[in-house]
Amino acid sequence: MTEVEKTLDNKSVRPTAMRILIYKFMASKNTAVALTDIENAFDKAERTTLYRTLKTFEEKGIVHQIDDGTNISKFALCEPGCNCEIDQDLHLHFHCGQCDKTVCLTEHKIPQINLPQGYIAEDVNLVIKGICDSCNDH
Amino acid sequence: MTEVEKTLDNKSVRPTAMRILIYKFMASKNTAVALTDIENAFDKAERTTLYRTLKTFEEKGIVHQIDDGTNISKFALCEPGCNCEIDQDLHLHFHCGQCDKTVCLTEHKIPQINLPQGYIAEDVNLVIKGICDSCNDH
DNA sequence: CCATTAAATGCACTTCTGTTGCACCATCTA
DNA sequence: TAGATGGTGCAACAGAAGTGCATTTAATGG
Numbered sequence: 001m002t003e004v005e006k007t008l009d010n011k012s013v014r015p016t017a018m019r020i021l022i023y024k025f026m027a028s029k030n031t032a033v034a035l036t037d038i039e040n041a042f043d044k045a046e047r048t049t050l051y052r053t054l055k056t057f058e059e060k061g062i063v064h065q066i067d068d069g070t071n072i073s074k075f076a077l078c079e080p081g082c083n084c085e086i087d088q089d090l091h092l093h094f095h096c097g098q099c100d101k102t103v104c105l106t107e108h109k110i111p112q113i114n115l116p117q118g119y120i121a122e123d124v125n126l127v128i129k130g131i132c133d134s135c136n137d138h
Numbered sequence: 139m140t141e142v143e144k145t146l147d148n149k150s151v152r153p154t155a156m157r158i159l160i161y162k163f164m165a166s167k168n169t170a171v172a173l174t175d176i177e178n179a180f181d182k183a184e185r186t187t188l189y190r191t192l193k194t195f196e197e198k199g200i201v202h203q204i205d206d207g208t209n210i211s212k213f214a215l216c217e218p219g220c221n222c223e224i225d226q227d228l229h230l231h232f233h234c235g236q237c238d239k240t241v242c243l244t245e246h247k248i249p250q251i252n253l254p255q256g257y258i259a260e261d262v263n264l265v266i267k268g269i270c271d272s273c274n275d276h
Numbered sequence: 277c278c279a280t281t282a283a284a285t286g287c288a289c290t291t292c293t294g295t296t297g298c299a300c301c302a303t304c305t306a
Numbered sequence: 307t308a309g310a311t312g313g314t315g316c317a318a319c320a321g322a323a324g325t326g327c328a329t330t331t332a333a334t335g336g
Contacts (some may be wrong), residue, residue, distance in 0.1 A: 011299090014312075014313080016303095016313065016314085018313085018314075029223060034293090035293080035294085036292085036293080046295090046314065046316080048295085048296090049293075049313080049314055049315070051293095052313080052314085053296075053313090055182070057314095067207045067209070069263050069330080071209050071211065071293085071322085071323080073209065073294085082213040084185075094257060105254065108251065108252075110264075111249050111251075113230065113249075113264075115243070115244075115266065115268075116243065117271065118274045118275070119268060119269070119270055119271055119274070120268045120269040120270040120274060121266045121267070121268040122235065122267055122269070123266070123267050124264070124265075124267070125267070126248075126251075126264045127205075127262075127263045127264075128251065128253065128259050128261070128262050128263075129259070129260055129262070129263070130253075130257060130258045130259040130260040131257070131258040131260070132256070133254065133255065133257055134255055134256075134258025136256045136257070136258060137256070138288085152283075152284080152332075154284065154332080155331095157284090158287075172322095173322080173323090184285065184286050185286095185322090185323095186286070186287080187285055187286070188322090189322095189324075190284080190285085191284090191285095192320090194284095209293085209294080209322085210322075211322085212319090
């Protein structure tokens, strides 16, 4: 059993060939990926399979979905310290308008926000748009 | 010249009949609206016109686009103090998962965030999801 | 006031993402 | 080995975003 298989198994996700491939692909990227990105990375990839795989991954806490304002859902592997579900530990995301890549800034936590009376927060999404360090170099 | 016409004119937007209607509709709502919302509000509304009108409005600083995580673009009128373009003055948005409405919390500003070396922020988007005060009452 | 020009609108159509239903295949278990 | 469960592939659809082009509407200059 490989590392990846163990990881999936730990999260109660059956480590099928496709899932392992998808996981490895995402692990090889340091940016959040769209469904289409994965689809294009493999010759014979089925949209539906990817769609449902990512959904499963998300439910089991293997990846988290990112909404970076492009109206295209992105996904990124959860790192060991990534407690997506717990309000207090949400990191923020950065979307580069030049290379169109979205990255997790895991070390940057979202500060506590006080809401008006009567509002209950369940989830927080903070995306900063701008120029990333790679694009900034040029 | 009515108030609305003056407002549009101030922003260098020609106050056509359709634009005035759209503006009034948005002003009558205290929530952000989707293109489809406007389309459904009027009998004879053309999606393309709405689409381009909102785009014009946005360019001229009359409305700001909100990405509330539903993957449907929402728009809200900019209030007098709404400096959408200036980093320092961005307010946050709240999306209620129950009534599916998105509101601007104009009095709640987004705190300053320190980015890693090399990253340049141009825009910030902060959306809190949860239950709004109206839904919370019941 | 009319003619010219530019802007706004309406219609048709395309593209892309997200989503579902159904059939088939793989895997696990009794 | 048979049956159940879950994963995958194919086809199709829905909804939003976006584009091109023809037509109408509004502004401007003579």
